[in-house]
Amino acid sequence: MMSESQPNVGNAAFYMVLRRMRMPILLLIGSYAVGIVILIAIPGEHADGERWRMNFIDALYFLTYTAPTIGFGEYPYEFNYAQRFGYMPAIYLPVLAWAYSIVTLIGLIQDPVFRRTVEAGRFRRRVRRLADPFWIVCGCGDTGSMLVRSLTERGWEATVLDIQEQPIAELWTRDLRRFVPGWQADANRTENLRAAGLDHPLCEGVLAVTNDDHTNLQIAITVKLLRPQLRVICRAEHQSSADNMISFGTDYVVNPFESFADRLALAIRKPEMHRIYEWLSGMPNTPLFDPAPPPSGRWLICGYGRFGKAVCRRLDKIEVPYTIIEQAPQRAAAPPEAIEGKGTEAATLREAGIEYAAALLAGTDDDADNLSIVMTARDIAPQIYLAARENQMAHRSLFKAAQMELPVEPSYIIATRMLSLITAPLLPEFLRMARGFDRSWQAQLARRIREVSGGLVPEIWTLETSTEGTPALQELHQEGRTVTLAHVLDHPHHPGQPINAVVLMLVRPEAVVPLPDLQVALDKGDRLLLCGTPEARHQLEWTLYHHNTLRFLVTGEERPDGTIWRWLEQRRQAKPN
Amino acid sequence: MNLEKVVFGFFILLALTLNFGFVYGHIDNPAHHASWELFAAIVVNLIATALKFGERTQIGAILLAASLVADLQLIAAAVVWGVAVYGTGTGLTEMTMASIVSLAGGALVANVVSVTLLIIETVKIHR
Numbered sequence: 001m002m003s004e005s006q007p008n009v010g011n012a013a014f015y016m017v018l019r020r021m022r023m024p025i026l027l028l029i030g031s032y033a034v035g036i037v038i039l040i041a042i043p044g045e046h047a048d049g050e051r052w053r054m055n056f057i058d059a060l061y062f063l064t065y066t067a068p069t070i071g072f073g074e075y076p077y078e079f080n081y082a083q084r085f086g087y088m089p090a091i092y093l094p095v096l097a098w099a100y101s102i103v104t105l106i107g108l109i110q111d112p113v114f115r116r117t118v119e120a121g122r123f124r125r126r127v128r129r130l131a132d133p134f135w136i137v138c139g140c141g142d143t144g145s146m147l148v149r150s151l152t153e154r155g156w157e158a159t160v161l162d163i164q165e166q167p168i169a170e171l172w173t174r175d176l177r178r179f180v181p182g183w184q185a186d187a188n189r190t191e192n193l194r195a196a197g198l199d200h201p202l203c204e205g206v207l208a209v210t211n212d213d214h215t216n217l218q219i220a221i222t223v224k225l226l227r228p229q230l231r232v233i234c235r236a237e238h239q240s241s242a243d244n245m246i247s248f249g250t251d252y253v254v255n256p257f258e259s260f261a262d263r264l265a266l267a268i269r270k271p272e273m274h275r276i277y278e279w280l281s282g283m284p285n286t287p288l289f290d291p292a293p294p295p296s297g298r299w300l301i302c303g304y305g306r307f308g309k310a311v312c313r314r315l316d317k318i319e320v321p322y323t324i325i326e327q328a329p330q331r332a333a334a335p336p337e338a339i340e341g342k343g344t345e346a347a348t349l350r351e352a353g354i355e356y357a358a359a360l361l362a363g364t365d366d367d368a369d370n371l372s373i374v375m376t377a378r379d380i381a382p383q384i385y386l387a388a389r390e391n392q393m394a395h396r397s398l399f400k401a402a403q404m405e406l407p408v409e410p411s412y413i414i415a416t417r418m419l420s421l422i423t424a425p426l427l428p429e430f431l432r433m434a435r436g437f438d439r440s441w442q443a444q445l446a447r448r449i450r451e452v453s454g455g456l457v458p459e460i461w462t463l464e465t466s467t468e469g470t471p472a473l474q475e476l477h478q479e480g481r482t483v484t485l486a487h488v489l490d491h492p493h494h495p496g497q498p499i500n501a502v503v504l505m506l507v508r509p510e511a512v513v514p515l516p517d518l519q520v521a522l523d524k525g526d527r528l529l530l531c532g533t534p535e536a537r538h539q540l541e542w543t544l545y546h547h548n549t550l551r552f553l554v555t556g557e558e559r560p561d562g563t564i565w566r567w568l569e570q571r572r573q574a575k576p577n
Numbered sequence: 578m579n580l581e582k583v584v585f586g587f588f589i590l591l592a593l594t595l596n597f598g599f600v601y602g603h604i605d606n607p608a609h610h611a612s613w614e615l616f617a618a619i620v621v622n623l624i625a626t627a628l629k630f631g632e633r634t635q636i637g638a639i640l641l642a643a644s645l646v647a648d649l650q651l652i653a654a655a656v657v658w659g660v661a662v663y664g665t666g667t668g669l670t671e672m673t674m675a676s677i678v679s680l681a682g683g684a685l686v687a688n689v690v691s692v693t694l695l696i697i698e699t700v701k702i703h704r
Contacts, residue, residue: 018631020631022627025627025630026627029624032620033616056612056616056655057659
């Protein structure tokens with residue numbers, strides 16, 4: 001039976017109350033029944049000796065005001081002694097039954113199982129009521145909270161699962177733009193993912209960013225089995241988990257260490273391309289991050305864990321020399337020439353040859369150690385290029401104060417990569433193609449992005465031409481007009497002055513064109529990857545939605561607007577024929 | 578034998594029999610319908626309702642619904658009685674008595690449904 005195998009969990013709390021309150025309610029009914037019988041059975045006497053009895057209404061009324069309160073007097077007439085004796089149990093019984101009911105109810109409210117059931121029901125209801133597209137965020141640590149904030153700022157909704165109570169409680173205290181339902185539950189369990197909205201028609205995808213690779217893997221498998229069309233973006237810190245996730249179709253896997261190592265190599269060899277990467281995948285509306293290119297001289301790598309290894313692999317590839325400093329070289333399987341030590345002492349750094357090194361990377365998994373390494377290194381060699389891994393967002397201000405050239409924030413790296421994947425699914429493809437071009441092309445693109453962005457990280461968005469999304473374009477096409485990119489990027493109020501946006505890529509079934517020529521005509525079904533200011537984005541959306549604006553940009557003529565004027569215009573045009 | 582089941586069956590059956598006892602007689606003759614019996618029927622029906630709380634099976638839900646219907650009808654009958662006798666002072670005319678008894682008769686149908694369901698469930702378990 002459906003109802004037995006899959007109980008409606010949303011109402012579970014209600015049924016719990018009913019079941020627990022069964023006894024108190026039975027006692028209440030019983031005590032009232034007995035009380036009423038006693039009240040009616042014992043006759044009273046008027047002053048003149050005439051006998052009277054209560055009727056049902058009198059009896060129920062008398063009990064109603066005596067049982068839950070202290071009562072107010074004898075009703076309807078003064079009682080005799082026989083009545084008073086008899087009525088005492090009739091009053092005490094319901095009072096006791098009420099007390100018992102209230103105690104049971106309070107006990108139930110304090111019962112942790114009950115509270116959890118209530119929370120679960122509330123979470124499910126809230127998720128069910130979501131009316132805008134949303135993402136399920138599993139794990140609400142540094143990365144997760146950053147993702148939730150950015151998603152809500154971009155108009156998405158989010159639901160949050162976290163294994164711990166604290167991050168969920170903090171969701172309530174943060175001033176997010178939208179209400180984000182959160183629940184303290186294990187994302188490993190399918191049922192909990194379902195509660196978070198896996199089956200919801202508006203669910204866009206799942207972001208698995210717990211700090212446990214295995215959990216992320218489990219989430220990815222669950223989603224890909226139950227709703228393969230949903231996008232899953234995973235965090236993975238081990239290459240083996242990442243490969244595993246990719247193997248069954250996880251859409252993207254973000255490995256913070258590999259990501260950073262990749263960027264570092266890029267920054268050393270192709271600083272222009274690195275800039276493009278940073279700018280296109282940064283947190284929008286933060287200042288453009290423009291680091292001095294890291295040197296290609298000898299690097300000191302402190303800590304040869306997953307992070308250190310990833311960096312060393314890339315440095316090998318681009319042939320940059322490095323020296324490893326590792327506390328336990330044997331256990332970390334470091335090459336024999338590695339220096340043993342933490343790197344926090346001057347002696348170790350000197351032994352590793354810091355005087356001749358061009359750069360130092362403090363990459364241990366301990367923030368205090370990393371800061372200490374950086375400070376020591378700066379003392380010995382003030383000119384050295386410093387990079388340090390920041391493990392916890394809580395230490396951000398310390399790392400800022402240390403003023404190193406290249407901070408490494410794994411949670412920030414993951415959050416920004418994931419966000420750019422969410423808002424602009426075409427971006428990875430574009431970046432991959434851009435890497436293939438020469439440095440002058442890349443430098444020109446970087447210059448162009450800086451021009452339009454006004455010093456802030458630009459917004460990246462994807463635009464698809466369709467009947468619903470861009471009706472103005474559709475209408476002009478029906479009139480047989482050609483609409484080029486230059487037309488739509490023009491500003492209707494300042495003709496000849498294009499809006500602050502760059503078309504990074506044009507995707508058609510037959511072609512993918514990076515940085516397309518502005519004279520290219522737009523077609524139905526084209527997908528564009530754009531970057532620019534938020535104002536430019538709104539302007540472009542306006543242009544493509546309002547046919548008068550677009551017609552003005554294309555033909556330079558202004559037409560009467562409004563349904564009646566349009567109708568008159570049609571009649572006027574139809575007449576001569 | 579399960580004592581809980583005995584109590585459960587007892588109250589559901591008693592609700593039906595008391596209800597029948599009240600309804601039995603000429604519909605408009607107050608002498609055939611005792612107020613005590615209506616009171617007892619209401620109390621036993623309420624108890625039967627409370628006993629069905631928290632059953633999450635499909636049949637349990639219908640049992641609970643039938644009981645709630647019976648409660649509603651019987652309480653409505655009692656209210657009509659009270660209002661007619663003490664509220665408006667109309668007294669137990671043929672008209673009011675008939676409406677009281679027909680309300681209780683509706684409750685009787687709900688109680689018959691309850692008992693039938695109970696029997697069906699019992700038979701199903703035995704098979």
